[in-house]
Amino acid sequence: MDIEKVNSMDFGEFVDVFGNVIERCPLIAAAVWSQRPFSDLEDLKKHFFAFIDALPQSGQEGILRCHPDLAGSEVRRGTLTAESQREQSGAGLTTLGADERLRLAELNAQYRARFGFPFVLAARFSDRAAVSRELARRLLCPSSQELRTALGEVKKIGSLRLADLLRADPAKL
Numbered sequence: 001m002d003i004e005k006v007n008s009m010d011f012g013e014f015v016d017v018f019g020n021v022i023e024r025c026p027l028i029a030a031a032v033w034s035q036r037p038f039s040d041l042e043d044l045k046k047h048f049f050a051f052i053d054a055l056p057q058s059g060q061e062g063i064l065r066c067h068p069d070l071a072g073s074e075v076r077r078g079t080l081t082a083e084s085q086r087e088q089s090g091a092g093l094t095t096l097g098a099d100e101r102l103r104l105a106e107l108n109a110q111y112r113a114r115f116g117f118p119f120v121l122a123a124r125f126s127d128r129a130a131v132s133r134e135l136a137r138r139l140l141c142p143s144s145q146e147l148r149t150a151l152g153e154v155k156k157i158g159s160l161r162l163a164d165l166l167r168a169d170p171a172k173l
């Protein structure tokens with residue numbers, strides 16, 4: 001899909017296509033639509049990120065809270081979004097053994113108890129060993145730094161999802 005096609009989309013079409021670039025936060029796509037026309041993918045991405053950066057901390061933490069846990073209950077319930085399902089299965093997080101799943105659940109619970117939002121990591125770049133290693137490492141970070149790190153991961157996930165969409169053939173959308 002080229003950027004001209006993106007710029008020609010009406011509001012509904014744009015939110016249908018880009019509404020889950022940031023997991024379960026269609027409001028961001030709804031807001032970004034009014035910034036069109038976009039010069040290219042980078043420009044589109046910049047507007048998604050600028051919206052996130054301009055939010056108060058409560059809004060930024062709200063974005064994190066919209067993310068399903070990695071290898072969490074939504075994997076088992078089958079309620080993940082299509083994008084998250086692809087990302088998590090790609091990292092081997094949907095086929096963990098009971099011990100590994102329990103260890104991640106415990107680390108996720110400790111992380112959420114410490115920071116008040118879920119552990120977020122771009123699973124596409126990761127694998128099951130790296131996820132638990134990163135979770136254990138970031139659990140020890142100062143809160144202000146960890147919020148920035150987590151939002152950086154949200155942006156990595158968003159960048160990958162945008163790149164997929166712009167490469168996608170409109171006929172398949």
Ligand SMILES: NC(=O)NC1=NC(=O)NC1=O
Nearest residue numbers: 068084087120121122123
């Ligand atoms: N808590 C998370 O990090 N969730 C996710 N990471 C991804 O890459 N996709 C997700 O749904």
